[in-house]
Amino acid sequence: MTPPIFRSVESLRDTVRAWKSAGQTVGVVPTMGALHEGHLSLARRARTECDRVITTIFVNPKQFNNPEDLKKYPRTEEADAALLATVPVDAIFAPPVDEVYPEGFGTNVSVSGVSEPLEGKMRPGHFDGVATVVTKLFGMTLADRGYFGQKDWQQLQVVLKLVRDLNLPVQIVGCETIRDPDGLAMSSRNVRLTPEGRAKAPVLYAALSAATAEIRAGLPDRMAIREAAEQIRAAGFDRVEYIELRDAATLIPSDDPTRPRRMLAAAWLDGVRLIDNIPV
Numbered sequence: 249m250t251p252p253i254f255r256s257v258e259s260l261r262d263t264v265r266a267w268k269s270a271g272q273t274v275g276v277v278p279t280m281g282a283l284h285e286g287h288l289s290l291a292r293r294a295r296t297e298c299d300r301v302i303t304t305i306f307v308n309p310k311q312f313n314n315p316e317d318l319k320k321y322p323r324t325e326e327a328d329a330a331l332l333a334t335v336p337v338d339a340i341f342a343p344p345v346d347e348v349y350p351e352g353f354g355t356n357v358s359v360s361g362v363s364e365p366l367e368g369k370m371r372p373g374h375f376d377g378v379a380t381v382v383t384k385l386f387g388m389t390l391a392d393r394g395y396f397g398q399k400d401w402q403q404l405q406v407v408l409k410l411v412r413d414l415n416l417p418v419q420i421v422g423c424e425t426i427r428d429p430d431g432l433a434m435s436s437r438n439v440r441l442t443p444e445g446r447a448k449a450p451v452l453y454a455a456l457s458a459a460t461a462e463i464r465a466g467l468p469d470r471m472a473i474r475e476a477a478e479q480i481r482a483a484g485f486d487r488v489e490y491i492e493l494r495d496a497a498t499l500i501p502s503d504d505p506t507r508p509r510r511m512l513a514a515a516w517l518d519g520v521r522l523i524d525n526i527p528v
């Protein structure tokens with residue numbers, strides 16, 4: 249059976265309040281729809297850890313710095329609802345834009361530091377949009393736990409800091425990146441790749457994996473990164489936007505192998521921007 253779809257905060261809150269009065273915990277999986285196995289893995293994890301699970305589907309205009317990207321973002325609500333029925337989740341919250349941003353809306357949540365480099369630099373305003381909507385989604389759903397994918401590693405760190413800084417009563421759970429069998433991280437934007445682009449795309453993950461193996465074997469960071477960038481370009485990617493080795497939590501550049509580090513990359517293929525990251 250398809251889970252009930254709520255469009256207004258008021259109707260969703262009535263249902264959630266009833267759950268809470270029965271002492272039940274609420275897990276929330278925020279998404280922008282066009283669901284795939286990556287999203288479903290988050291929902292399944294929430295299913296095992298919470299009494300009630302809500303998946304939110306909202307293509308948040310505030311986090312798109314590129315209007316073309318927003319226009320082209322895939323929207324597949326019926327298929328999404330059918331997939332969520334297989335988990336199953338208890339509710340889908342898919343509000344219209346004016347329910348989230350009614351006339352007169354004028355608050356911005358901006359997380360300093362961790363949101364500034366990498367994605368923050370390449371997509372100005374993006375993380376303000378994410379932090380604002382995630383704060384609102386937690387408030388709207390009365391979430392006890394929020395589930396986020398490590399595929400968007402920087403986003404996960406931004407959300408962790410947001411929750412800490414604002415004392416939001418939500419526990420954040422970071423979930424492993426789900427990949428296609430050839431290594432490509434699943435992403436809603438992958439459907440925009442041509443068959444030729446799709447065949448080249450796994451090189452992004454392969455290059456990151458090779459570079460981290462080399463670093464562990466003693467190759468200097470800089471050389472390993474340069475080789476990875478060359479491998480990605482040689483495979484036919486149009487542009488490598490960044491490949492960086494960073495402190496895993498603060499995302500400050502790090503050459504300290506004794507601390508948890510993360511290698512993160514963004515690259516363009518077929519006019520599609522792919523991101524990925526792995527631990528070092």
Ligand SMILES: Nc1ncnc2c1ncn2[C@@H]1O[C@H](COP(=O)(O)OP(=O)(O)OP(=O)(O)O)[C@@H](O)[C@H]1O
Pocket residue numbers: 278279280281285286287289290395396397398399400423424425426427433434435436437438
């Ligand atoms: N392959 C994946 N493995 C695990 N989690 C994922 C994966 N892809 C997305 N997620 C997580 O699902 C949540 C919703 O992401 P979103 O709706 O943006 O999907 P997406 O596939 O990342 O789309 P996009 O094309 O915008 O990158 C985020 O927490 C994201 O990190």
Ligand SMILES: CC(C)(CO)[C@@H](O)C(=O)[O-]
Pocket residue numbers: 278279280306308311378381382400403
């Ligand atoms: C967390 C999120 C749903 C906020 O719009 C979005 O950034 C995403 O899909 O990762």
Ligand code: BAL
Pocket residue numbers: 311400403
């Ligand atoms: N998956 C992160 C949301 C975005 O790319 O806008």
